[in-house]
Amino acid sequence: MSGWTTHTGTGVALDRDNIDTDQLIPARFMSTPRSEGYGRFLLHDLRYDAEGRERPEFALNRVTGPSVLIAGRNFGSGSSREAAVYALVDFGIRVVVAPSFGDIFASNAVNNGLLPARVDAAAAAGLAARLAGADATVQVSLEDLTVSLGDLTVPFEIDAVWREKLINGWDDIDLTRTHAGAIAAHRAARARHQPWAIPRGEAAR
Amino acid sequence: MTARTMLDKLWDGSEILRREDGASLMWVDRHLVHEGSHHAFAKITERGLTVAEPGLTYGVVDHYAPTAGGPGSPAIARMIETLERNAKAHGITCFGLDDPRQGIVHVIGPEQGLTLPGLMINCGDSHTSTHGAFGALAFGIGATEVAHVLATQTVWQKKPAAMRITVTGRLGPGVGAKDLALAWIARLGADGARGHAIEYAGATVQSLSMEARMTLCNLSIEGGARFGMIAPDDVTFDYLKGRPFAPSGDDWDRAVDAWSALPSDADARFSRDITIDAAEIAPIVTWGTSPEDALPVTATVPDPGRAPAEAAARIRAALDYMGLSPGQRISDIAIDQVFIGSCTNARIEDLRAAAAVLAGRRAKVPGLVSPGSRQVKAQAEAEGLDRIFTEAGLDWVGAGCSMCVAMNGDTVAPGKRCASTTNRNFRGRQGRDSRTHLMSPAMVAAAAVTGHLTDVRPLLEGRAAS
Numbered sequence: 001m002s003g004w005t006t007h008t009g010t011g012v013a014l015d016r017d018n019i020d021t022d023q024l025i026p027a028r029f030m031s032t033p034r035s036e037g038y039g040r041f042l043l044h045d046l047r048y049d050a051e052g053r054e055r056p057e058f059a060l061n062r063v064t065g066p067s068v069l070i071a072g073r074n075f076g077s078g079s080s081r082e083a084a085v086y087a088l089v090d091f092g093i094r095v096v097v098a099p100s101f102g103d104i105f106a107s108n109a110v111n112n113g114l115l116p117a118r119v120d121a122a123a124a125a126g127l128a129a130r131l132a133g134a135d136a137t138v139q140v141s142l143e144d145l146t147v148s149l150g151d152l153t154v155p156f157e158i159d160a161v162w163r164e165k166l167i168n169g170w171d172d173i174d175l176t177r178t179h180a181g182a183i184a185a186h187r188a189a190r191a192r193h194q195p196w197a198i199p200r201g202e203a204a205r
Numbered sequence: 206m207t208a209r210t211m212l213d214k215l216w217d218g219s220e221i222l223r224r225e226d227g228a229s230l231m232w233v234d235r236h237l238v239h240e241g242s243h244h245a246f247a248k249i250t251e252r253g254l255t256v257a258e259p260g261l262t263y264g265v266v267d268h269y270a271p272t273a274g275g276p277g278s279p280a281i282a283r284m285i286e287t288l289e290r291n292a293k294a295h296g297i298t299c300f301g302l303d304d305p306r307q308g309i310v311h312v313i314g315p316e317q318g319l320t321l322p323g324l325m326i327n328c329g330d331s332h333t334s335t336h337g338a339f340g341a342l343a344f345g346i347g348a349t350e351v352a353h354v355l356a357t358q359t360v361w362q363k364k365p366a367a368m369r370i371t372v373t374g375r376l377g378p379g380v381g382a383k384d385l386a387l388a389w390i391a392r393l394g395a396d397g398a399r400g401h402a403i404e405y406a407g408a409t410v411q412s413l414s415m416e417a418r419m420t421l422c423n424l425s426i427e428g429g430a431r432f433g434m435i436a437p438d439d440v441t442f443d444y445l446k447g448r449p450f451a452p453s454g455d456d457w458d459r460a461v462d463a464w465s466a467l468p469s470d471a472d473a474r475f476s477r478d479i480t481i482d483a484a485e486i487a488p489i490v491t492w493g494t495s496p497e498d499a500l501p502v503t504a505t506v507p508d509p510g511r512a513p514a515e516a517a518a519r520i521r522a523a524l525d526y527m528g529l530s531p532g533q534r535i536s537d538i539a540i541d542q543v544f545i546g547s548c549t550n551a552r553i554e555d556l557r558a559a560a561a562v563l564a565g566r567r568a569k570v571p572g573l574v575s576p577g578s579r580q581v582k583a584q585a586e587a588e589g590l591d592r593i594f595t596e597a598g599l600d601w602v603g604a605g606c607s608m609c610v611a612m613n614g615d616t617v618a619p620g621k622r623c624a625s626t627t628n629r630n631f632r633g634r635q636g637r638d639s640r641t642h643l644m645s646p647a648m649v650a651a652a653a654v655t656g657h658l659t660d661v662r663p664l665l666e667g668r669a670a671s
């Protein structure tokens with residue numbers, strides 16, 4: 001995953017609260033290997049009717065190549081399925097702006113370079129309203145922690161740890177392996193003081 | 206020493222180090238993986254890594270497990286085979302389709318004694334909060350994090366804020382943990398506890414069985430909390446004693462001593478404190494498409510015309526999807542089918558509660574009863590509960606996630622309405638365009654008997670609700 005600090009792209013507003021992970025990607029698509037791409041599954045049942053025809057009135061079907069999604073509160077609530085993030089990322093979304101996010105979703109997003117930018121409800125509504133106008137170019141800065149659209153600039157919040165991670169594109173596994181000594185010491189202490197934490201279990205079947 | 210919450214104690218016990226920016230590296234005592242972990246196994250394989258601690262990693266087939274006959278499609282069969290193959294390749298114990306211990310991951314962890322107080326437990330599933338009912342630190346993680354745990358047996362996590370929900374007062378007859386959970390989620394909202402770890406406390410919580418405690422902690426995520434927990438006590442210890450992976454002999458005594466020190470100190474401070482009076486809670490059902498859309502069964506469906514402007518559009522959209530009219534009495538909502546199952550409500554006590562209502566009665570609609578595990582299934586059959594379900598006209602099927610997530614082919618057809626003991630009434634959760642009403646097992650049984658959402662309490666008169 002590569003890091004980034006600023007992003008400029010086309011915005012699209014999804015004027016709904018509680019866009020949950022089952023809407024972001026319905027469960028029936030989740031046995032697909034990632035290499036096949038998940039973009040076509042994004043919000044599938046809202047984008048397409050039961051016969052597979054595009055619903056022309058749905059926001060995502062009215063904008064070409066959007067990369068910044070502005071949504072209502074509690075975006076990504078529900079399941080831990082990272083496939084919800086894969087669907088957004090493979091579709092081309094780099095930033096989701098919303099008043100609140102599901103905690104697991106937000107953490108999955110950051111692990112895939114997708115920014116969950118938290119703004120207050122009025123700011124989200126202001127951005128969404130402006131998107132109705134002609135120019136939908138949105139600028140996002142991880143340096144200044146702002147989202148700008150035309151003459152409107154609003155601040156967003158993100159956990160400092162996540163911000164660093166997005167900027168640096170850190171890979172946690174490599175980072176963690178530099179702490180191998182501390183991990184081994186912790187494990188040894190666990191085995192000594194709480195032996196039940198390491199079950200004398202059966203071997204693999 | 207300053208007073209500490211149970212969260213503080215659990216966190217300190219599992220924290221390997223904390224970075225300056227506040228991220229903690231946590232040791233994972235139990236890592237549970239299901240079929241959905243294929244992305245994570247692919248990630249570590251891609252990097253040429255192996256599983257760091259196969260002895261602390263347990264696999265289970267549940268999300269795609271067939272509950273009748275064989276796998277529903279080649280894609281489903283491939284998901285199951287992939288898990289079993291990955292488990293074998295990495296030397297991981299796997300409770301597969303032919304294992305008598307198979308069942309839903311959050312049912313079998315406790316059942317096998319893999320879940321213990323004081324442990325850190327992760328699983329690539331948001332309802333991992335269930336295990337917190339034992340006084341464990343347990344939370345759901347995504348695929349990148351699953352790969353990280355596989356490779357390192359650790360996870361990076363920022364410590365959440367501590368929140369306490371104290372429940373006082375007696376639960377009325379026909380009212381249980383599911384109603385308690387839906388009540389607080391309705392009050393605080395589906396993101397009401399975001400960023401928090403919830404500790405459920407108070408005399409009413411202490412009086413709950415382990416099964417009920419698990420239901421309560423299970424639903425924490427539906428109110429936005431990644432963690433839910435309850436202080437371990439004699440109820441916890443009695444449940445665990447003698448379980449296959451629980452400690453025994455001297456280790457058991459040492460463990461109980463250690464576990465007894467885990468509860469929050471009396472004067473510990475929580476960043477949020479909520480109190481709920483159980484006596485005020487009636488059986489609750491959901492009417493909309495978020496768990497926060499919950500009301501007493503005696504209420505009427507909300508009217509967007511009378512709601513505040515910012516809520517009106519959402520209510521209207523939910524009613525439209527659910528096929529309901531504003532102001533309609535909830536108890537007039539007719540259903541097409543029922544589902545009793547899931548990690549929320551498919552333990553033995555849940556099945557007993559449903560059977561207490563169904564005994565000697567016929568269901569007016571079809572439905573599935575899927576026990577949470579094979580062991581629950583065997584016990585229910587030993588108690589004759591299966592006969593009560595089948596004589597009522599419901600299907601008694603195998604263990605797995607089944608219609609909770611509709612991945613294994615058990616689905617609610619488009620436009621159909623299901624009274625369900627599960628945890629999510631999201632759009633399309635139980636199948637495309639399906640309509641889900643969440644409620645307790647007793648309430649689902651009552652809906653089955655009458656064919657519409659209904660107050661279970663009159664149906665329990667003269668019967669012992671178990």
Ligand code: SF4
Nearest residue numbers: 332547548606609610
């Ligand atoms: S029963 Fe439902 S909520 Fe529970 S683990 Fe399975 S899919 Fe997830």
